[in-house]
Amino acid sequence: MSQQKAFDLNLFRIFTAVYRTSSFSRAAEELDLTQSSVSNAISRLKSTMGEELFIRVGRGVKPTASAMNLYQQLAVPMSEVEQVATSFELFDASTSERTFYVYASESAILLLQTVVERLLDNLSMSIVFREPPLIEEELQMDLQLQKVDLAVDIWLPESSSFKSEKVMQDKLVCVARKAHPRIKGCITHEQYFNEKHIIFKMRRDNLSVADLLTKQVLPARKMHSEQSSILSMMALASKSDALAIASKSYADEYAQMFGLQVFELPFAAEPIEYHMVWSHKLQQNPANIWLRGLLNRAIALRSNGF
Structure with a gap:
């Protein structure tokens, strides 16, 4: 009696990589395979299941309903298998040159x-x-x-492809130059919004850090300039009458160097929470x-x- 050919479990590994990356080429890069090998593997899995798995969209691929259902069943067990595999990798901190x-x-x-x-x-x-x-x-x-x-x-x-851990917490403060003509020692809500501001734009989401972390909708502020570097923002604050917002740890580090006053914010703001993030x-x-x-x-x- 003929035996049924064993199913190639490696097809599931390739499938989950394509699903996560939405691309045959990125999956090939992750798995150290050729793009044609990945394409052939998905074709074999498609034939085995009798269902279309991915639809080409632009330069990538989009999963079908069948692929979504399959991934939901495979994501956790495949991740656990990969964890076991990587746990065998040798590493000695005393001798490694990594x-x-x-x-x-x-x-x-x-x-x-x-x-x-x-x-x-x-x-x-x-x-x-x-x-x-x-x-x-x-x-x-x-x-x-x-x-x-x-x-x-x-x-x-x-x-679920990532693991994370909260590792640090900081808070926002306001900074102004020590020789500021109107602000000395502390700052009121009215003073804050009467001054011009150096706005720090987050590198992602195109939001200001104040808008991202405040608990309320802030009144419109008079803009002095816009910066994407905290260091350049603080340097500019030291040479103008404009106010800036920074993390307390950063402000404490550079306040003396730039001749800045550091104040508590005159409005409520969420803490800055830093997370360590790595692949599951x-x-x-x-x-x-x-x-x-x-x-x-x-x-x-x-x-x-x-």
Whole structure:
């Protein structure tokens, strides 16, 4: 009696990669395969299931209802299999010469880089911090493709493809130059909105940091200028009568250098919460576990004034 040919479980791995990346080429890059190999695998799975799985849309693909249903059943078990596979990777921090790449916001880089360099003093490894891409989908894709090892950001992912951990909290403050002609020592709600403002635009979502984190709709502010760098914003505040908003840790670091006063905001604002984010498949990966541990050590030391 003939035996039924065994099903190739690798087709599921390729399918989930295409589903997550919405692209045959990106899936091929993630899996280190050729694009034709990925295309052939999806064709084989389509034939086995008897259902269309993806429809081409522009340069990518869009899943059909059948593909969505299949992915819902496969996402968790496939992720667990990948975790097991990556957990076997060898990693020895004392001998490794690996370079890790971490996406982090400008303020997070300021807080962490110096402490991290001290922690790496006796090791041959390095950690390179990079500002994240403007488009959030690109950040997620780079994490999935492991172009970066993790991210430290105020962005919190909703997808089950990522794991995250809250690691830091900060708050917003107002800064003005010490020689400001109208503001000394503290600032009232009326004073704040009577002055011109240097607006800091978030790199993503095109929002100002105040609008993102305030609990209420703010009155219109008189704009002095618009900046996408906190450092340049504070330098500009030191040379003008315009006000600026920054994280307290950043303001405390540079207030003396730029000759700035630092005030509590005259309105309620949410805290700035930083999250460490990494690919779910790296949850049990020894190298990624070590990296997360080292960054948590750096954060703890920074909090204690190291």
